Amino acid sequence: MRSTKSRPNASRIRADTIVIGAGPAGLGAALALGDSAVVLESQDTVGGLCRSLMLDGAVFDLGGHSFTTPHPAIRRLVFDALEMEEQKRDAWCWLNGEWVRYPFQQHFSELADPDSRHACQIGLEAAGRWRDAANFDEYLDHRFGRGITELFMRPYNRKLWGADLTRLDTDWIAERVAAPPGVAESCMSKNGRRSPLSKEAVIAYPAKGGFGEIFQALAKRVADLRLRQCVISIDPKTSTLRTTNGETPPHFDTSSARVAAADPKRPCCNKLRGVYAGSFAHHSCDVGSKWKTRDASPTNLLSRREHHRP
Numbered sequence: 001m002r003s004t005k006s007r008p009n010a011s012r013i014r015a016d017t018i019v020i021g022a023g024p025a026g027l028g029a030a031l032a033l034g035d036s037a038v039v040l041e042s043q044d045t046v047g048g049l050c051r052s053l054m055l056d057g058a059v060f061d062l063g064g065h066s067f068t069t070p071h072p073a074i075r076r077l078v079f080d081a082l083e084m085e086e087q088k089r090d091a092w093c094w095l096n097g098e099w100v101r102y103p104f105q106q107h108f109s110e111l112a113d114p115d116s117r118h119a120c121q122i123g124l125e126a127a128g129r130w131r132d133a134a135n136f137d138e139y140l141d142h143r144f145g146r147g148i149t150e151l152f153m154r155p156y157n158r159k160l161w162g163a164d165l166t167r168l169d170t171d172w173i174a175e176r177v178a179a180p181p182g183v184a185e186s187c188m189s190k191n192g193r194r195s196p197l198s199k200e201a202v203i204a205y206p207a208k209g210g211f212g213e214i215f216q217a218l219a220k221r222v223a224d225l226r227l228r229q230c231v232i233s234i235d236p237k238t239s240t241l242r243t244t245n246g247e248t249p250p251h252f253d254t255s256s257a258r259v260a261a262a263d264p265k266r267p268c269c270n271k272l273r274g275v276y277a278g279s280f281a282h283h284s285c286d287v288g289s290k291w292k293t294r295d296a297s298p299t300n301l302l303s304r305r306e307h308h309r310p
C-alpha cells in the first residue's frame with residue numbers, strides 16, 4: 001500500500017476560491033463568485049451574527065437587526081429571495097421609566113427630568129473635539145458630552161456591541177451613530193459610503209421568522225456550502241487548508257485557490273495562518289457589494305479567478 005505522503009493531493013478537494021464563513025460577507029462572496037467557490041462554515045447554520053435562534057418556540061435575533069441598503073441590486077437580491085415587509089423606522093428608548101424617541105442624542109429635550117435635560121444640554125455645548133478620539137468610548141464623550149454619554153450612549157452601546165468600548169475603533173462604528181441635533185451628518189467611513197439611518201428611513205424584515213431567514217434564503221443559492229467545517233489552519237508551504245468537524249478533517253488544496261476569510265478577527269480565525277485575502281470588512285449586510293479591504297472585493301476575487309484559469 002502506498003503512503004499518502006507520496007500522493008499529497010490524493011485526498012484533497014480543489015476549489016478556485018475557498019470562502020471561510022457563511023455570514024453575510026461569505027454568502028455575498030459566494031453569490032458573486034458562482035459555482036467556483038466553496039464556502040466553509042464552522043457552525044451548523046448560516047448567517048453569522050445575522051442569524052436567528054428559536055428558543056421555547058419563539059424567534060430571537062442575535063441583537064436587533066433590520067435591513068436597508070442604498071444599493072438597488074442588493075435590495076433586489078434579498079427581495080427576490082424571500083418575502084420581506086417594510087415600514088418606516090419607528091424607534092424609541094426606554095430610559096428611567098419614560099419613553100424618549102431614538103436617537104436619544106436628538107431627542108433628550110423630551111426628558112421629563114429637568115436636571116437630566118440640563119446635563120445633556122451643557123455637555124453637548126462643551127463637546128466637539130471628536131475627530132481625534134482614540135477609541136469609541138472617547139468619541140462618545142467628545143462628540144456628545146458627559147450628560148448624553150453617561151445617561152444613554154455608554155450603557156446603550158456597551159449593551160449593543162457587547163464589548164469594552166475603549167477597545168472599539170471609531171472608523172467603522174462612529175459612522176453608524178447619528179449626529180447631535182442641528183449638526184449635519186458627516187460620514188466618518190474612509191470610503192465615504194455609509195451614514196446613519198435617517199428619521200425617514202424605511203427598513204425591511206422577513207415576513208416570516210427572524211432576520212436570519214434572509215441568509216437562509218440566500219444560502220440556498222450557493223452552489224457549494226459546507227457546514228460544521230471550522231477552518232483551523234492554512235499552510236502555504238503545502239498549500240493545504242484544514243478544517244475540523246470532529247470527524248476526519250477534510251483537506252483542501254489551495255495551490256491554485258484564493259482563500260477569503262469572512263471575519264478573521266474572531267477568535268476562531270485568529271488561529272489561522274496564511275489567510276490570503278484578509279477580512280471582507282464590516283459592511284457585509286450589503287451582501288457583498290461594500291467590501292472595503294485592500295484585496296478582497298468581489299471584483300478582485302473574480303478577476304483573480306479569471307487570472308488563475310489554466
Ligand SMILES: Cc1cc2nc3c(=O)[nH]c(=O)nc-3n(C[C@H](O)[C@H](O)[C@H](O)COP(=O)(O)OP(=O)(O)OC[C@H]3O[C@@H](n4cnc5c(N)ncnc54)[C@H](O)[C@@H]3O)c2cc1C
Pocket residue numbers: 020021022023024025026040041042043046047048049050062063064065066067068160161229230231232262263266268269280281282283284285286
Ligand atoms: C447588536 C447588533 C446589531 C446589528 N444590527 C444590524 C442591522 O440592523 N443591520 C445590518 O445590516 N447589520 C447589523 N449589524 C451588523 C451585522 O450583524 C454584521 O455586519 C454582519 O453580521 C457581519 O457579517 P460577516 O459575514 O462579516 O461576519 P459574521 O456575521 O460574524 O459571520 C462570520 C461567519 O464566519 C464563521 N466563521 C468564523 N471563523 C470561522 C472558521 N475558522 N471556519 C469557518 N467558519 C468560520 C462564523 O461562524 C460566522 O458564521 C448588527 C450587529 C450587531 C452586533
